[in-house]
Amino acid sequence: MNLILLGPPGAGKGTQAKILEEQHGFKQLSTGDMLRAAVTAGTAQGLRAKTIMDRGDLVSDDVIIAIVDERLSKPDVSKGVVFDGFPRTPAQADALDKMLAARGQKLDAVIEIKVDDEALVKRIVGRFTCAKCGQGYHSEFAKPKKTGICDVCGSTEFTRRVDDTEKTVRDRLQVYNKQTAPLVAYYHGQGNLHVIDGMADIADVTREVEAVISRVKA
Ligand code: ADP
Ligand code: ADP
Ligand code: ZN
Numbered sequence: 001m002n003l004i005l006l007g008p009p010g011a012g013k014g015t016q017a018k019i020l021e022e023q024h025g026f027k028q029l030s031t032g033d034m035l036r037a038a039v040t041a042g043t044a045q046g047l048r049a050k051t052i053m054d055r056g057d058l059v060s061d062d063v064i065i066a067i068v069d070e071r072l073s074k075p076d077v078s079k080g081v082v083f084d085g086f087p088r089t090p091a092q093a094d095a096l097d098k099m100l101a102a103r104g105q106k107l108d109a110v111i112e113i114k115v116d117d118e119a120l121v122k123r124i125v126g127r128f129t130c131a132k133c134g135q136g137y138h139s140e141f142a143k144p145k146k147t148g149i150c151d152v153c154g155s156t157e158f159t160r161r162v163d164d165t166e167k168t169v170r171d172r173l174q175v176y177n178k179q180t181a182p183l184v185a186y187y188h189g190q191g192n193l194h195v196i197d198g199m200a201d202i203a204d205v206t207r208e209v210e211a212v213i214s215r216v217k218a
Contacts, residue, residue, distance in 0.1 A: 001026065001080040001213070002105060004087070006183060007113035008176040009169055010123035011198050012205055015136055016113070017084040019206050024213075027077050030084040033134075034067055035059060036161075054162055056172040058088055058179060065095045072099055080108075088180045093187075109216045110187040111209060113198035117173060124169040131157035142202065 003026070005013040017028040035053060038046030049059050068086060071077070087093040100106055115123075126139040132155035137144055145151050150158075163172070187193040194215075196208040 001108045001217070002083070002100060003080070003108060003213070004083040004110040004187075005113060005209075006110055006180075006187070007115065007198060008117075008120055008180075009172045010120040010127070011113040011115045012123075012202065013084045013113060015142070015202055016205060016209055017082040018136070020082050020209065023210075024079070026080040026082045028084055029068065029071055029077075029081050029086065031064055031068065031086040031088075032084075034071070054168075056163055056168045056175060058175060061089055061091045061095070064088075064092060065099075068092075068096070069099055072103065087183060088176075090182060090186060093183050107190075107192055109194055109212055110183075110190075110192045111212055112184055112187075112193060112195045113205065114195060115198040119199060120173065121166055121169055124164050125166055127164055128158045128160050130155050131159045 001024070003020070005011075005017055007013055014028075014030060014033075017030065020026050021028050032053075035046070035049045039050045039053070040046070045063065049063070052059050064086065072081070083096070087096050097107070123138060123141070126141065128137050128139065129135065130137070130150040130153060133150060133153040135150055135152045136142070137158070148156055150156075163169075184193065194212045196205065196212065198205055200208070
């Protein structure tokens with residue numbers, strides 16, 4: 001099954017994608033994570049992307065489509081993919097339709113996660129991640145069970161993204177509204193759109209996502 005989690009920064013896409021990976025064996029495909037890995041590795045592509053990401057703009061469609069195409073060619077995506085943070089423009093959405101069709105596959109559902117802007121800002125400024133295993137947390141809404149220790153791997157080192165500031169998130173929300181929000185109408189037109197309330201607790205949002213998966217399977 002191939003799903004898109006569509007929603008602004010902080011909507012909970014990554015959080016839900018990781019849960020779906022564990023529950024269903026789908027692969028999370030996060031273009032943001034892939035770009036951050038390229039930045040850390042110090043590749044030429046990573047260095048070019050870094051300046052763009054730090055100010056909250058979008059990396060070019062060509063670069064993004066190429067990394068997704070390469071990822072979809074690996075054998076571990078056979079059980080399905082949860083697209084997280086991709087597509088973000090009409091050109092990327094069009095390219096995804098073509099990349100799936102070329103592999104004899106299709107999109108099964110696009111799940112739009114709706115969250116109020118002020119809640120998004122709170123989520124982004126409180127977000128942090130385990131430096132070792134990548135587990136996501138929030139200083140108020142999703143704390144580790146033991147303060148300072150990762151629930152998953154026991155590491156005591158955490159990181160925060162440089163673009164997770166109030167100023168940058170407000171810029172990223174504008175970019176979302178202008179460049180990505182038009183995809184809602186695109187997928188509605190395809191008959192693939194499912195809208196869920198992302199303001200609920202993490203577990204309740206998961207239940208809504210699971211309900212969509214059951215419906216599209218039936
Ligand atoms: P996205 O991938 O859409 O940018 P994340 O999944 O990283 O969003 O979530 C952003 C922050 O909000 C994280 O710190 C996460 O722990 C927290 N979070 C995710 N879902 C919820 C929720 N339903 N309620 C409260 N906080 C949440
Ligand atoms: P979030 O879900 O919090 O908005 P991501 O991790 O998805 O953040 O993306 C971080 C940054 O990486 C974006 O602000 C953008 O610069 C870049 N990026 C990620 N995915 C894409 C994409 N599909 N198209 C263009 N730029 C992207
Ligand atoms: Zn960890």
